[in-house]
Every structure is written in structure tokens, then in C-alpha cells.
Amino acid sequence: xxxxxxxxxxxxxxxxxxxxxxxxxxxxxxxxxxxxxxxxxxxxxxxxxxxxxxxxxxxxxxxxxxxxxxxxxxxxxxxxxxxxxxxxxxxxxxxxxxxxxxxx
Amino acid sequence: xxxxxxxxxxxxxxxxxxxxxxxxxxxxxxxxxxxxxxxxxxxxxxxxxxxxxxxxxxxxxxxxxxxxxxxxxxxxxxxxxxxxxxxxxxxxxxxxxxxxxxxxxxxxxxxxxxxxxxxxxxxxxxxxxxxxxxxxxxxxxxxxxxxxxxxxxxxxxxxxxxxxxxxxxxxxxxxxxxxxxxxxxxxxxxxxxxxxxxxxxxxxxxxxxxxxxxxxxxxxxxxxxxxxxxxxxxxxxxxxxxxxxxxxxxxxxxxxxxxxxxxxxxxxxxxxxxxxxxxxxxxxxxxxxxxxxxxxxxxxxxxxxxxxxxxxxxxxxxxxxxxxxxxxxxxxxxxxxxxxxxxxxxxxxxxxxxxxxxxxxxxxxxxxxxxxxxxxxxxxxxxxxxxxxxxxxxxxxxxxxxxxxxxxxxxxxxxxxxxxxxxxxxxxxxxxxxxxxxxxxxxxxxxxxxxxxxxxxxxxxxxx
Numbered sequence: 146x147x148x149x150x151x152x153x154x155x156x157x158x159x160x161x162x163x164x165x166x167x168x169x170x171x172x173x174x175x176x177x178x179x180x181x182x183x184x185x186x187x188x189x190x191x192x193x194x195x196x197x198x199x200x201x202x203x204x205x206x207x208x209x210x211x212x213x214x215x216x217x218x219x220x221x222x223x224x225x226x227x228x229x230x231x232x233x234x235x236x237x238x239x240x241x242x243x244x245x246x247x248x249x
Numbered sequence: 250x251x252x253x254x255x256x257x258x259x260x261x262x263x264x265x266x267x268x269x270x271x272x273x274x275x276x277x278x279x280x281x282x283x284x285x286x287x288x289x290x291x292x293x294x295x296x297x298x299x300x301x302x303x304x305x306x307x308x309x310x311x312x313x314x315x316x317x318x319x320x321x322x323x324x325x326x327x328x329x330x331x332x333x334x335x336x337x338x339x340x341x342x343x344x345x346x347x348x349x350x351x352x353x354x355x356x357x358x359x360x361x362x363x364x365x366x367x368x369x370x371x372x373x374x375x376x377x378x379x380x381x382x383x384x385x386x387x388x389x390x391x392x393x394x395x396x397x398x399x400x401x402x403x404x405x406x407x408x409x410x411x412x413x414x415x416x417x418x419x420x421x422x423x424x425x426x427x428x429x430x431x432x433x434x435x436x437x438x439x440x441x442x443x444x445x446x447x448x449x450x451x452x453x454x455x456x457x458x459x460x461x462x463x464x465x466x467x468x469x470x471x472x473x474x475x476x477x478x479x480x481x482x483x484x485x486x487x488x489x490x491x492x493x494x495x496x497x498x499x500x501x502x503x504x505x506x507x508x509x510x511x512x513x514x515x516x517x518x519x520x521x522x523x524x525x526x527x528x529x530x531x532x533x534x535x536x537x538x539x540x541x542x543x544x545x546x547x548x549x550x551x552x553x554x555x556x557x558x559x560x561x562x563x564x565x566x567x568x569x570x571x572x573x574x575x576x577x578x579x580x581x582x583x584x585x586x587x588x589x590x591x592x593x594x595x596x597x598x599x600x601x602x603x604x605x606x607x608x609x610x611x612x613x614x615x616x617x618x619x620x621x622x623x624x625x626x627x628x629x630x631x632x633x634x635x636x637x638x639x640x641x642x643x644x645x646x647x648x649x650x651x652x653x654x655x656x657x658x659x660x661x662x663x664x665x666x667x668x669x670x671x672x673x674x675x676x677x678x679x680x681x682x683x684x685x686x687x688x689x690x691x692x693x694x695x696x697x698x699x700x701x702x703x704x705x706x707x708x709x710x711x712x713x
Binding site for chain 1: 275276279280286290292296303312315323330338341356362363435466489491492495497498505506509605608620
């Protein structure tokens with residue numbers, strides 16, 4: 146068990162970390178970052194798995210199943226969407242050079 | 250046997266620690282364009298590691314159910330995430346975010362149905378997380394439905410805010426009774442979640458399309474917080490850290506977005522944009538007239554310009570014209586024209602959404618500039634090409650105190666030598682107010698769908 150005050154310390158430090166990580170981000174990355182942080186809270190999947198794993202009876206199992214289903218969608222969907230967005234960030238040096246060749 | 254359990258326990262704890270590190274490291278890398286692509290891979294590795302070791306968690310059963318849920322959901326999410334068009338990204342983020350909130354609420358629900366074992370502090374955390382998660386779940390689904398076009402209009406009625414407040418108070422009161430132990434059993438727990446879900450719906454329903462990004466971002470932060478709270482209940486450090494980081498980052502991101510629109514979060518949530526927009530109808534004392542122009546004339550103007558600034562807006566996203574626009578710009582660059590892209594913070598449907606669309610078309614990000622970086626450049630530009638943007642280039646925001654958008658930072662397109670506005674028709678923008686830029690002496694209107702109009706410009710350039 147995490148001691149109450151230790152938990153509070155973790156909470157405070159994590160909050161500052163989140164704030165600092167975003168603090169100086171250019172506007173260009175706002176949407177990808179929102180999507181990326183959306184993926185990160187997909188970690189709820191591990192909690193949902195534990196809850197379903199310890200569920201007894203139809204009611205608990207049903208809700209637990211729904212929880213795992215939703216959480217896995219959050220994690221996987223969040224990852225795919227973020228990756229697709231970030232795939233597109235290139236500097237003009239790399240890919241565009243080939244693309245800029247005029248079509249005959 | 251005991252040592253085996255201890256090994257598993259140690260492995261799980263170490264993996265969660267590594268996952269927490271990878272999430273923060275990944276997010277950090279995602280906050281710079283150069284390293285952003287690698288960031289999601291690091292975070293993804295953390296997620297995969299944490300999920301795999303969780304199968305070793307002691308005392309679990311229902312493995313079949315678990316695998317069925319994970320695999321079916323993963324396939325659906327993978328498929329939908331891959332297939333969706335870039336323009337539909339914002340609503341997909343809303344949908345996946347809602348799922349996360351729902352999962353947090355489901356965890357809270359199971360813990361409540363199990364009952365008993367926790368002390369009141371953990372009970373309070375669990376109930377709070379469940380409340381926030383449920384609100385985020387139903388609210389995000391409404392946001393998804395609105396952006397997807399399933400719900401067409403913002404729905405407002407007199408006394409709405411009172412009803413919303415009562416609904417929230419009911420949910421909080423029911424939650425309090427659950428924590429206090431006065432309320433137990435299936436009925437009480439169900440009533441609590443229904444009140445929370447209802448509040449999420451009521452909260453999102455009156456909000457208009459242009460404000461949705463801010464609201465999605467807010468729900469994203471709320472889901473993070475809900476996950477953190479459930480992490481306390483389950484004694485899961487990875488959930489506490491990841492959830493809190495997202496909660497804090499999401500809150501800041503929401504503030505940045507609201508600030509870019511010159512509005513407070515409270516303003517977005519509690520007053521519909523249309524309310525002030527309707528009053529703006531009375532103002533029509535704009536002088537000048539709309540001056541149409543032919544595509545071929547625009548092509549000549551652009552071809553012999555020294556510096557052109559492209560201002561893409563929502564119309565470009567709708568028409569999916571980003572590829573054509575980049576083709577046009579490449580033609581101009583070949584002719585020695587300096588081309589830059591100016592992105593307003595709220596262009597498109599989400600801050601950064603326009604950047605993503607341009608990036609999809611292959612526009613290098615070092616040609617793309619923020620409002621602050623480029624606003625002084627307009628006065629030296631020969632032409633500004635506005636494609637499907639309206640309110641973000643309306644000079645009234647600078648000069649007319651009675652305008653509903655007064656005070657919103659805008660792109661100074663009116664200072665360019667020539668402004669070309671590509672627009673579908675003579676209709677008004679999202680806010681429903683007239684745009685003084687369109688009537689200015691140096692503005693010409695090129696009517697048509699963004700994709701067609703830009704196509705004609707390319708054709709015009711080829712014929713020169």
C-alpha cells in the first residue's frame with residue numbers, strides 16, 4: 146500500500162511534471178500532444194484488467210469486461226491516431242525533396 | 250511458490266516504474282517537432298510493457314473475458330484509427346478519450362459493487378474518479394457526435410445552467426451518500442452513475458462546434474484525473490503518475506487553447522458563442538463592396554509576386570484541399586516566389602489541426618508559422634491567399650469594440666498589398682458576423698470550393 150502522504154507527494158510531483166512538459170510547446174504540436182496525452186491515460190487498461198481479473202459474479206464481470214473493452218480502445222486508438230499525426234512532421238530537407246521533383 | 254509471487258510482484262512494480270518513465274519521456278519528446286515522432290514510440294513501448302506484465306498480477310481469473318475484450322476492442326480501434334480521414338481526427342480523439350473515461354468509471358463501479366473493504370478516503374477518491382470519468386465519457390461522446398455531424402445544432406433552453414448545476418449537485422450528493430455509507434446497493438450506485446452521465450451530456454450539449462476543441466481538451470484532462478484517482482484506489486503507481494501528468498498537461502493545454510481564442514474556459518462552457526453573435530447582426534455598417542476576381546487573374550498575381558502568405562482555414566479542411574494547395578505552392582516556389590503559411594491558433598477545428606493537415610500534404614513544417622511569428626510579415630507580402638478562413642482574419646476583432654469577436658487575436662491579412670479570399674459563397678463565417686476584410690479595397694473574392702478554386706489556380710499557372 147502506498148502511504149497516504151507519499152501518494153500525495155507523487156500526485157504533486159506528477160502534476161508539476163505534466164505542466165512543465167507542455168509549458169513551452171509550439172502551437173503546431175497542440176493537437177498531436179492532446180492526442181498523445183489521450184493515449185497515455187490509456188494506462189487505465191492495467192487497472193481495468195486487474196478489476197476484471199478479480200471480479201466475481203455476472204454483474205462485476207460485465208462491468209469489468211466493459212471497462213477493459215473501453216480502456217483497450219483508448220490505448221490502441223489513441224496510439225494509432227497519434228502516430229498517424231506525428232508521422233507527418235518532417236523538415237523540408239528529408240522527404241519533400243523527392244516530392245518536389247516536378248512531374249514531367 | 251511465495252518467492253515466485255514475489256518475483257512477479259517485483260517485475261510488475263519495476264515495469265510500472267519503467268512505464269511511468271517512458272510516458273513522461275515520450276510526452277517530453279512529443280513536445281518538440283524534431284523528436285515528436287519518436288515520442289509516441291517510447292510511450293507506446295511503456296504501454297505495451299505495462300499491459301503485458303499485468304497478466305502476471307497475482308490472484309486474477311477471467312483471463313478469457315479479458316483477452317476477448319482486449320483483442321476485439323483493439324482490432325476495432327486499430328481499424329477505425331487507421332481508416333479515418335485526417336480531417337476527422339478531432340472527433341476520434343474525443344471518442345477514444347471518452348472510452349478512457351468510461352473505463353475509469355467502470356473501475357469505480359466494480360469497486361463500489363464489491364463494497365466494504367476500503368476506508369472512507371479511498372472510497373471518496375474512487376467515487377470522485379468515477380464521477381469525473383462518467384462525465385468525461387458521456388460528454389466526449391456528445392462531442393464526438395457533434396463533430397461527426399450526428400448532432401447538428403447546439404441545444405439550449407432557458408434555465409439550462411440551473412438544470413446543469415442541479416444535476417451536478419445531485420451527482421455529488423449521491424456520491425457523498427455512497428462514501429458515507431447511507432446509500433448502498435444496486436439502486437443507489439446506478440442512480441449515482443446516471444446522474445453523472447446525465448451531467449456530462451448536459452455540459453456538452455449547448456457548446457457550439459468551434460468551441461469543441463477546448464471542451465475535448467478539458468475532457469481529456471478530466472479523464473486523466475479520473476484515471477489517477479482510480480489509481481489511488483487500486484494502489485497502482487503507473488495509473489497515478491500517468492493520469493496526473495495527463496490531468497495537469499491537459500489542463501494547461503485547455504487554457505492555451507482558450508487563450509488563443511481570447512476566451513476563458515468558463516466563458517466557453519457557460520455562454521454559447523451564438524448568443525453574442527446574434528446581437529452582432531445589428532451592426533451592418535460596412536462600407537465598400539465584394540469584388541470578385543477570376544482564377545486566371547489570381548494566378549498571374551501570384552506568379553509575379555515576391556512573397557505570398559497562405560492563410561488556410563476550416564474551409565480548406567472541409568474541402569480536403571491541402572494537397573492541391575501544396576502543389577500550387579510548389580509551383581510558385583519553382584518560380585522563385587517566397588511562400589509561407591500562416592496558421593491562426595484556432596484555424597481548423599483544433600489548435601494544430603491545420604498544421605497536421607498541411608503536414609499530411611507534405612508541407613515542411615519550417616514553412617509554417619504561428620500568428621506571433623508571421624503577423625509582422627503581412628505588411629511586406631505582395632499577396633495573402635486566404636483559403637476558407639473567415640473570423641480569424643476579420644479586422645473588426647482589432648478595431649470594433651461592439652464586435653462579438655473583439656479582442657480575439659487575428660492574422661493581419663488586411664495589411665498585405667493584395668488579399669485574395671477563396672470562399673464557397675457570400676455566406677458568413679461560423680460566428681455569423683460580416684467580415685470587413687472582404688469589403689476592403691485591396692481584397693478580391695475568388696468564389697468556389699477550395700479544392701476546385703486552387704485547381705484552377707494551378708491550371709492558370711501552367712498556362713502562363
